[in-house]
Amino acid sequence: MDGKKTESVSSFPVRTDLALENRESFEGDGGEVSGVALREWVHKKSRVKLTEVKILNSQGAQAMGKPMGTYLTLEANQLLKEDEEYHSQIAGELAGELRRLMEEMLGGRGCFRKTGGPGGGQNGEKKKGKKKKGFPAILVAGLGNSSVTPDSLGPRVVGNLRMTRHLREFGQREEAAQISGIAPGVMAQTGMETAEILKGIIRETKPDLVIAIDALAARSVRRLGTTIQLTDTGIQPGSGVGNHRHSLTEESLGVPVLAIGVPTVVGAAAIVQDTLSALIQVLRNSRITKKTGDWIAGMEPEDQYQLIRELLEPEFGPLYVTPPDIDQSVKRLSFTISEGIHQAVFEEKGRE
Amino acid sequence: MDGKKTESVSSFPVRTDLALENRESFEGDGGEVSGVALREWVHKKSRVKLTEVKILNSQGAQAMGKPMGTYLTLEANQLLKEDEEYHSQIAGELAGELRRLMEEMLGGRGCFRKTGGPGGGQNGEKKKGKKKKGFPAILVAGLGNSSVTPDSLGPRVVGNLRMTRHLREFGQREEAAQISGIAPGVMAQTGMETAEILKGIIRETKPDLVIAIDALAARSVRRLGTTIQLTDTGIQPGSGVGNHRHSLTEESLGVPVLAIGVPTVVGAAAIVQDTLSALIQVLRNSRITKKTGDWIAGMEPEDQYQLIRELLEPEFGPLYVTPPDIDQSVKRLSFTISEGIHQAVFEEKGRE
Amino acid sequence: MDGKKTESVSSFPVRTDLALENRESFEGDGGEVSGVALREWVHKKSRVKLTEVKILNSQGAQAMGKPMGTYLTLEANQLLKEDEEYHSQIAGELAGELRRLMEEMLGGRGCFRKTGGPGGGQNGEKKKGKKKKGFPAILVAGLGNSSVTPDSLGPRVVGNLRMTRHLREFGQREEAAQISGIAPGVMAQTGMETAEILKGIIRETKPDLVIAIDALAARSVRRLGTTIQLTDTGIQPGSGVGNHRHSLTEESLGVPVLAIGVPTVVGAAAIVQDTLSALIQVLRNSRITKKTGDWIAGMEPEDQYQLIRELLEPEFGPLYVTPPDIDQSVKRLSFTISEGIHQAVFEEKGRE
């Protein structure tokens, strides 16, 4: 009976959409996971904590339960507060990271450097052919259900964005990224898979990149509205508050998909599990109940999970836990994210 | 160690806004609570189950944790389904019960009987003086936050209602109830207590009765969207999804308050407690862990509650559990309730 | 100087999306337009007036300024009133006409007859091959801008509809039409043409028919919210409140397009023209001003139009006139239309 076993309690396969939380569940094992590279840093001014999890190979992918790729999280507890200046700082940080990720995903085309030397332009030219150089066409997909508050982040971000793709024809020179956007709704509203709708629109409008915004489920309540995850792997089946059934990835959609996600709910099962974990600690600290605590902690994770499922069933399928002021959080975050996208695609100051 | 003790686990003072659920927590004790009268019946056609809990005296009030008065619940599992005809049946039942309760609250004035004999009219005349006879003026208050889906029931009902109070002056004869309505918002949106706003409006517009619609918190997930509670006691402090801080009662507002509530959330603590209750059963059924199960079950309810609170703290203050299709439920229910009110106040067929 | 000339005033090419109004502008000429067939009838019970304008050839198309095809209008002044039973009657009529038009457009496949004999089924089989028989797949497109009240009809109808296409996979037998729906937004919101979005979705989801719902511009204020136009010609460039720039027709989208339109605005220019028409009458009735009245009435329609344009410019580009209670009209109409579609595609009683 040691630390490892106890920690294994929190490695129950309870659902999280955050790679960061998958990663944390291994920390009891020394923190090293084969095939996974970790990098952490803190931004000086804003005190935002950034964590980059790179899943390098299939071994890492299996351990993490997520596909290979880069997962970057910005953690900023003050995001919950109504502080415009702070939100503007976070938008700036987000813009920088977005731009970096987009350039990597677009093959280092240097798309966003207005004064880009011939090299950048020529690289782009070589890579894509049809697109001589310059600015990418980006389709922003605001996933989720606009009439369910915690699931409305994506549609709200799209509602805030300044679309530019349609301005081309009006004689405007191609001096900036071409932004288009859609909030495709959820299956109950449309009768269609989000993947079907996006696939069709992409085939017709041929963007270079899709940015998919989605509300996520986290493991921990303290992440709600305080963490932004960027990833170049797109959206996986089963992820998001609305539980997407199909993947939205480069493989399925034909163009690279940068996903921006913010946790706005915690699965009810996660909450129960946290409480049980805490209960086990209490039981093991008492002489009378130590045996039971050990007994539960000593169960195989699979069996523990089974136990919780049995206790919860049948009421606990898809229930979500959310704080009552979620409307304010989602509204503020939608502005921070749309501002971050604006800076990343339209402005010089984005990163440097 | 007997059944009683086990049952006491579920009498943790975890919050429910339903008198029905308070009542159920006593069932292990034989079901009889002093000062509380219970009546149950099932409607033949619609299979709606009706339960009337009357809290008759202060002893009953203390046992139930709710003020003296009548609490009527309609339970209809099919309310979750999208069946217009069924919803229309429920609206009819609701109308009948609403009318009955309103007439009791308005002193048997027989307000709604168009062909009312002289008796009814004269009673009314004696009681109120200023209002000769006839139709009451009703202010409908749609409590809650319209931008948080599970808390938006009240504002939605008000949005569906046909207001008539302002038509008086346009020469329309007083042949029907005068309906007015307001969705006062929540304190974070207005900076004011709901009670302050309503008190002011009531003083100015002088309704005979307030109908307050609110989204409630239940103990059990299966009540979400399937139960409608009517009560003549108004709204108590601490109740509702938005946790009203002040009471909305005849005492505080100066006019009788009929409250219509539908549970749309379950407190996260209730979910945890349910799981723990189930866990205790499991523990007691195993030889190894029986001692622990007994130990927990044997704790004083107060201590048990304290234990859960400690396990949950600090993350679990005001978290709510809600199903992901809550938007559809709330939309449908808001139509059922507004239709019920329309029939109760405007139509003959209401009851009979 | 005779009646014809005066009438020609109202044949100014001021924009209307209603074939009925185009047709009316010819009535001064005896009412006969070559290449255009007219049929009118009144429904006994609901007193709805139905008018079918069939544009039979290119001569008719040129005269009417609309493509060849069938244009059916339902006129019902009481639609403006809040009378649920009446709205329900109109929904029934609408359902019948919709069903008739859909069956014509789908090649008489008899798609909606549940008890269809072998003939109907086999016809369908021969025609499409892949689709053995039975019920069609319909994509409903709610055109317009949900955040501009008079342009929000389409998105609202889609929001009311019961989608069924995604239920196929859940083992539900193909016993009803497969409905899917999308509110694609307007170009300023998405950066994309509506036609692009729909083309992509159609290519991916392969519906048999598109139903496009749109808010229209009428010539006459009294049509606002009282007239429903059905047509098998789809949506033309320049039509709709939002002024669609591209056509949504079988030619452009690859599947037949049934358009449902309701006028919710009148162009400001139309209002001015009406006033001028009335002024001319006044002028001609006075001895002093008769000469001027005759002078204006005697102008070539082109010159009259030019005069008005000059008077209105530059302020009068895209201004719309709308009544202040448009929100209620649009809300009610959206329920009537979605109910009509439901009955047309799901129910037996639709037609008979």
Add this chain to the structure above:
Amino acid sequence: MDGKKTESVSSFPVRTDLALENRESFEGDGGEVSGVALREWVHKKSRVKLTEVKILNSQGAQAMGKPMGTYLTLEANQLLKEDEEYHSQIAGELAGELRRLMEEMLGGRGCFRKTGGPGGGQNGEKKKGKKKKGFPAILVAGLGNSSVTPDSLGPRVVGNLRMTRHLREFGQREEAAQISGIAPGVMAQTGMETAEILKGIIRETKPDLVIAIDALAARSVRRLGTTIQLTDTGIQPGSGVGNHRHSLTEESLGVPVLAIGVPTVVGAAAIVQDTLSALIQVLRNSRITKKTGDWIAGMEPEDQYQLIRELLEPEFGPLYVTPPDIDQSVKRLSFTISEGIHQAVFEEKGRE
């Protein structure tokens, strides 16, 4: 026949809510109106044009058709554009003017100066007694119908505001203004007069000042979304897009009312009148029609108005003209105004 007569055409009593436009209708007479003082200046940096119309006595009030008081307008054509920095500048200007007006209305209490010398504080003390000094309590009323786009400005501004009144009790020191807010809806939604609702709330919550935000009707299309009017006279009967029937003034509500209005519609009659004015000019310039032009121009304004009314009736009661992108304008303006209020009441930089 001279300039005066022609000008009188545009002095038809067609409705405008802008004092600026009332004032302009006198400009043909030399611009001097007895009892009305005019001051105009242009802000150097933002190029905002400010006009202050002071109606000094009953003679001025009669001439202008508006009550005595101060009417300040900010005109900024670029407000229609999506330029965040510019909007932020306008918000700053608005804040300065709001603060100045509020201080005048609150009796020079110097409420907003944190470092206010003893004089300011003592004055306040003397004036009100109960309120020792310091920060005022302000109720912001967002008038209009949130579901009719051009009438939704008021409710949107209230939705953007940071309420603080309810924070008092949580131990927060009175270091800032106490803001509360309500969007009372329109009579068709509530069955109550806006004045009744506000009167009640004011009686209950006792603010020092009401700020009422409303969408206005202008005479000229070019004012739509480009002009902000501030006045210390409150809201008059018949004003606003929704046509308030009762006044909201210090006299009727018991506290001073600062009204902020932005034109979002033009009455359809105004549009027609503009066109007729232009037509008259055309008629008078032609030899054939000069007589008619003179005849119309020579009519008494009352008779002209009657003529237009007759031409327009019965269709033209309450029709409004609005541009199709009004949703974007109203959204942006609501942020500019709420930001202006925030700076005026919470920040130091507001004025200086």
